[in-house]
Ligand SMILES: Nc1ncnc2c1ncn2[C@@H]1O[C@H](COP(=O)(O)OP(=O)(O)O)[C@@H](O)[C@H]1O
């Protein structure tokens with residue numbers, strides 16, 4: 203089926219896409235349908251706001267990304283930013299610019315993904331904007347969330363001797379992207395052949411359907427740990443650690459042998475003849491959390507499943523470095539994702 207968007211028009215499309223959206227959160231007072239949404243948060247909360255812009259051809263390639271997955275991921279990467287402040291996401295607004303290539307069914311798919319993510323993370327869709335584009339799909343999502351006033355975690359709070367921790371494992375989403383890019387080149391013009399991705403499912407899942415680490419935020423809270431600094435890993439661990447250290451006026455040492463990497467990631471890096479540590483440090487799109495905790499929290503944090511201690515914070519004069527298995531030190535450089543960097 204292909205229903206042209208012009209048959210519904212802007213208002214018809216919005217009504218169609220947002221049909222049946224219900225508000226779950228106490229703070230969502232009024233959602234879609236007026237000039238602005240109305241939110242109300244209790245005075246003991248801080249309100250968190252984050253926004254992300256995703257451009258077709260820059261952030262995603264629709265030749266191998268299904269629209270439902272794209273919708274899911276676009277929402278989840280925003281939730282991830284709210285968790286990275288030690289908060290809880292509550293509302294999003296979604297703005298879309300659509301070219302003529304897209305039909306109503308395409309946007310339905312995209313919305314099905316966004317709505318699934320919102321259901322799973324208990325977030326309300328409270329508004330958005332819809333416009334046309336001459337060149338492709340542009341997606342902008344803004345997420346609003348809350349945190350207890352004294353529990354917001356910034357990038358600038360890391361202190362000398364703090365332990366550096368990471369959740370999950372790194373580099374898999376990047377290897378998933380490499381895999382999809384390779385198949386895209388191989389299969390160009392041969393639509394009937396289905397690539398065999400068996401044994402590589404984890405990599406594809408990490409690229410196409412990432413999750414935000416709500417569970418880690420909950421486990422830290424349950425263990426009574428408030429990190430001294432935290433970020434989510436979108437551009438690569440190196441880049442994020444440099445942000446934390448710069449803003450905290452600190453240095454760091456992280457140890458190559460402690461960087462968490464999944465088996466499939468390692469196999470794939472070998473197959474592509476890529477340096478595994480480089481992929482894990484700079485690949486990006488991991489949407490894991492990197493955070494620091496006081497050394498006093500060592501016992502508590504090391505008991506939490508899914509968190510790895512990878513190093514520690516130092517004085518700023520010592521700079522930021524990766525210590526290899528044979529004890530050599532390499533200065534961290536932000537080689538990861540940078541949308542504005544020269545190619
Ligand atoms: N065009 C912009 N105008 C104003 N602030 C911006 C702009 N782009 C990014 N920022 C702000 O810069 C900071 C860092 O952004 P960014 O590197 O994109 O972080 P993240 O990786 O968490 O999305 C954030 O506070 C963000 O709101």
Ligand SMILES: Cc1ncc(C[n+]2csc(CCOP(=O)(O)OP(=O)(O)O)c2C)c(N)n1
Pocket residue numbers: 254255259260261262263279379436437485486487539541
């Ligand atoms: C076609 C394509 N190119 C590149 C990537 C890789 N990629 C897309 S977004 C991103 C990192 C995060 O993007 P950014 O706009 O920096 O988000 P932010 O850090 O602001 O949250 C990466 C590595 C991809 N998934 N698909």
Ligand SMILES: [Mg+2]
Pocket residue numbers: 253254
């Ligand atoms: Mg950003």
